[in-house]
Amino acid sequence: MPELFEFPPTRSNRAKWALEELGVEYISPIVSPPDGENHSEEHRSVHPLGHVPAYRTADYTMHESVAIVLQLLDEHRESGLARVSGTQQRAKYFQWSIFSCCEVDPNLFDVMKHTMHLPEEQRVPEIAQRGRERFVARSDVLTNALEGRDYLLGSEFSGADIIVGYSCN
Numbered sequence: 723m724p725e726l727f728e729f730p731p732t733r734s735n736r737a738k739w740a741l742e743e744l745g746v747e748y749i750s751p752i753v754s755p756p757d758g759e760n761h762s763e764e765h766r767s768v769h770p771l772g773h774v775p776a777y778r779t780a781d782y783t784m785h786e787s788v789a790i791v792l793q794l795l796d797e798h799r800e801s802g803l804a805r806v807s808g809t810q811q812r813a814k815y816f817q818w819s820i821f822s823c824c825e826v827d828p829n830l831f832d833v834m835k836h837t838m839h840l841p842e843e844q845r846v847p848e849i850a851q852r853g854r855e856r857f858v859a860r861s862d863v864l865t866n867a868l869e870g871r872d873y874l875l876g877s878e879f880s881g882a883d884i885i886v887g888y889s890c891n
Contacts, residue, residue: 724748726738726750727753727777729752729753733827734775735888735891736885736888737775737790737794738750739791740794743803743884744798744801746798753765760772769785775790777790777794791819791885802880803881815875817882818882821863826857827889828853829852829857830889836850836853864886
């Protein structure tokens with residue numbers, strides 16, 4: 723049975739959301755970074771940096787939440803959550819998926835890191851503020867893309883909505 727190594731509410735929720743949408747049976751070992759479980763030899767065998775998520779099947783092991791979602795949706799084409807290769811819809815599907823992890827997530831991480839995660843004496847308020855400002859600019863891009871539609875690719879829910887939706891959540 724596939725395994726999703728996770729620690730809610732991290733980016734592992736993206737992969738979990740995809741698995742749930744697809745109705746895939748899986749087990750989900752919790753790997754607790756606060757307890758150092760992510761640095762165990764066992765966990766590093768599935769994610770060399772000791773992060774979550776990691777996903778393991780009988781055939782392969784992979785990490786990176788967006789990659790896991792894209793792979794799962796390609797494996798389950800019948801779901802309609804991925805778009806057909808070589809189409810404009812597929813191009814937009816990739817665009818928004820990558821936009822989320824390259825443009826939205828880093829700015830949110832800067833805010834969280836410099837308002838919650840780092841010890842107070844190591845926080846840099848200017849970095850948190852810059853992250854907020856950049857997030858707002860990127861949310862404006864998303865708002866414009868969603869104008870007059872329910873989902874990023876039009877009238878139907880897709881994997882891009884899972885990936886971006888996690889970031890916005």
